[in-house]
Amino acid sequence: MKYGKYIREHKVWMLIFFCLLCSVEIFLLTIEGSSWLMMYVAVALVLGFFLGTYVDYYRWKGYFQKVNGLLEDLDKKYLLCELLKKGQYQEEKMIHDILYEMEVSMNERVSDCMRNMQEYKDYVETWVHEIKLPIASAKMILANHMETDYGIENEINRMEGYVEQALFYARSNDVEKDYLVNKVSLQQVVQEVIIRNKKILRNMHAKIHIHDMDVEINSDSKWLAFMVGQVVDNSIKYGKKDELILEIYSEKKEHAVLLHIKDNGEGIKSTEISKVFQKGFTGSNGRKTAKSTGIGLYLCRKLCKRLEHNITIDSIEGEGTRVTFIFPMCYMMTME
Amino acid sequence: MKKIGILEDDDTLGRELTYYLNANGYEARHILPEEYADKKADQIIEFLISENFHLLLLDIGLPGVDGLHICKQFRNNSEVPVIMITSKNDELTELLAINNGADDFMAKPFNPQILVAHMESVLRRVYKEKDNIDEVKIVQNFTDKNGTQIKQEFLFEVLKGRICNGENAVELSKNEIQILQVLAGCQGQIVSRDDIMNVLWDNCMFVDDNTLTVNMTRLKGKLEEIGIVGAIATKRGMGYQLL
Numbered sequence: 001m002k003y004g005k006y007i008r009e010h011k012v013w014m015l016i017f018f019c020l021l022c023s024v025e026i027f028l029l030t031i032e033g034s035s036w037l038m039m040y041v042a043v044a045l046v047l048g049f050f051l052g053t054y055v056d057y058y059r060w061k062g063y064f065q066k067v068n069g070l071l072e073d074l075d076k077k078y079l080l081c082e083l084l085k086k087g088q089y090q091e092e093k094m095i096h097d098i099l100y101e102m103e104v105s106m107n108e109r110v111s112d113c114m115r116n117m118q119e120y121k122d123y124v125e126t127w128v129h130e131i132k133l134p135i136a137s138a139k140m141i142l143a144n145h146m147e148t149d150y151g152i153e154n155e156i157n158r159m160e161g162y163v164e165q166a167l168f169y170a171r172s173n174d175v176e177k178d179y180l181v182n183k184v185s186l187q188q189v190v191q192e193v194i195i196r197n198k199k200i201l202r203n204m205h206a207k208i209h210i211h212d213m214d215v216e217i218n219s220d221s222k223w224l225a226f227m228v229g230q231v232v233d234n235s236i237k238y239g240k241k242d243e244l245i246l247e248i249y250s251e252k253k254e255h256a257v258l259l260h261i262k263d264n265g266e267g268i269k270s271t272e273i274s275k276v277f278q279k280g281f282t283g284s285n286g287r288k289t290a291k292s293t294g295i296g297l298y299l300c301r302k303l304c305k306r307l308e309h310n311i312t313i314d315s316i317e318g319e320g321t322r323v324t325f326i327f328p329m330c331y332m333m334t335m336e
Numbered sequence: 337m338k339k340i341g342i343l344e345d346d347d348t349l350g351r352e353l354t355y356y357l358n359a360n361g362y363e364a365r366h367i368l369p370e371e372y373a374d375k376k377a378d379q380i381i382e383f384l385i386s387e388n389f390h391l392l393l394l395d396i397g398l399p400g401v402d403g404l405h406i407c408k409q410f411r412n413n414s415e416v417p418v419i420m421i422t423s424k425n426d427e428l429t430e431l432l433a434i435n436n437g438a439d440d441f442m443a444k445p446f447n448p449q450i451l452v453a454h455m456e457s458v459l460r461r462v463y464k465e466k467d468n469i470d471e472v473k474i475v476q477n478f479t480d481k482n483g484t485q486i487k488q489e490f491l492f493e494v495l496k497g498r499i500c501n502g503e504n505a506v507e508l509s510k511n512e513i514q515i516l517q518v519l520a521g522c523q524g525q526i527v528s529r530d531d532i533m534n535v536l537w538d539n540c541m542f543v544d545d546n547t548l549t550v551n552m553t554r555l556k557g558k559l560e561e562i563g564i565v566g567a568i569a570t571k572r573g574m575g576y577q578l579l
Contacts, residue, residue, distance in 0.1 A: 128423075129423040129424055130423075132423035132444050132445055133346050133349060133423055133444065134348075135444075135445040136346075136349055136423070136444040136445035136446065137346065137348040137349040137352060138445075139445050139446075139447070139448070140348075140349055140352035140353055140356060140448060141348070141352050143352075143356055143448040143449075144352055144355050144356050144359070156445075160445060178426065178428075179426075179427065180426075180427035180428050180431065182427065191540045194537075194540075194542055195450075195537065195538065195540070196447075198534075198537050198538075201542075202533065202534075202537065205544060205545060206544070207544045208542035208544075210542065220427050221427065222425060222426055222427055
């Protein structure tokens with residue numbers, strides 16, 4: 001807030017003051033006052049005017065500085081009114097009242113959205129659990145009639161994969177804590193994922209190389225299995241039949257445990273690698289095969305964040321991709 | 337034959353599961369919702385106990401009653417193992433199931449083979465049956481390529497992971513043990529490479545075609561080391577056969 005600008009914005013006051021000054025001077029002329037008196041009155045009035053406006057300007061400046069300071073400290077800016085004192089001047093009171101009204105309506109809206117989100121999430125969860133029943137039945141029926149497979153099992157497994165993805169998508173939003181951190185054996189999680197993808201990996205004649213896996217970390221095993229599953233799924237999608245080599249191994253660092261999942265697929269262009277964790281990003285590989293939804297890695301990163309893990313990716317185009325999950329140790333220590 | 341009770345409200349799933357388990361050497365009984373819908377929890381428990389199951393497959397979401405509650409009550413009155421099956425696949429549900437006395441937890445949709453594997457391990461643990469596959473004596477009686485009648489036998493010690501023929505013994509690797517186990521399980525029949533690989537994969541040995549060939553050659557070599565020649569026949573394009 002600048003005083004010059006303040007004065008210019010209050011032209012009306014200036015005008016009124018100028019008229020007043022003129023009329024006083026004319027009055028003094030008519031009663032034939034001395035020029036001394038006229039000078040004195042003019043200077044006194046002008047000084048008085050500027051002093052008066054400056055005091056007002058100063059008050060407002062202080063007020064807005066205070067408001068701005070509060071605003072900067074606030075995380076949720078729409079809650080400003082809670083911290084702002086009501087003030088003694090009516091303008092301040094009015095501003096306070098307006099802000100209060102805004103806050104109330106904003107809060108209503110926010111809680112409305114939260115409730116809607118929670119409801120939707122609950123619905124998706126229920127839906128996923130319901131849809132799993134017919135999938136389970138279909139799988140059982142197939143198991144009882146092995147002779148009529150025609151690749152249906154593969155398709156059902158794909159369906160199951162997408163359903164699982166929907167569930168974790170709903171869970172990835174930070175509405176409530178719905179994971180449980182426990183000691184998890186990396187070996188077990190990885191084996192579970194490979195066995196789940198047994199059929200398709202066997203069909204591709206993939207070479208699986210799992211080593212250095214004797215390590216326990218703190219995580220939610222179901223969430224971790226889902227994330228590892230997404231990465232393995234990508235390796236399957238972008239790997240060549242009969243040539244896929246999947247290497248999964250862990251590495252102990254001073255402050256973290258790393259889990260590497262490395263394939264020899266087509267890799268990712270260096271120009272695209274920074275974008276693979278973005279939602280909906282499919283890249284040139286994804287568009288080529290048209291199987292990509294751009295959700296898998298995005299979800300992985302989001303879920304990792306919630307579990308306080310990290311995920312990184314490096315790749316050489318044409319040679320392969322390596323995805324690394326990072327489980328920080330300090331986090332592990334605080335859990336004990 | 338082990339009696340398995342299935343408490344599952346979904347008709348199709350229950351029926352197919354019963355069918356599958358019956359085909360896999362169990363005596364499964366699907367308890368239909370009509371049988372317990374109008375009963376109170378204590379009556380259901382009584383009914384379940386009176387059926388004398390060896391193992392109970394219990395769904396969490398049942399009409400009218402809570403599976404977890406049933407599980408807890410049942411556990412208070414019986415030592416019969418319970419496997420919870422539910423479509424809610426998260427750590428908390430699993431923890432609740434185990435805390436309420438379940439012996440194991442399977443998420444729907446499950447792979448039927450894996451379910452059976454879990455059932456086997458629970459049954460073995462609870463009924464402490466002596467694993468009759470600790471040691472297998474393999475007796476062979478066949479005519480070889482030259483038309484000579486061959487009679488030979490060797491001992492396959494599964495748990496120790498070795499094969500011996502009188503004085504001579506040789507250690508087997510994890511993969512070789514598994515392969516020999518599969519072949520010994522259906523001695524005389526041809527087992528396809530695909531079937532062997534399947535079993536290996538289910539036991540977390542993710543081998544490829546070449547590795548299997550190498551393992552087979554090594555296994556034959558080790559058999560020859562202890563003086564057992566020609567025990568495993570390779571049937572081109574079909575698989576292997578323990579004669």
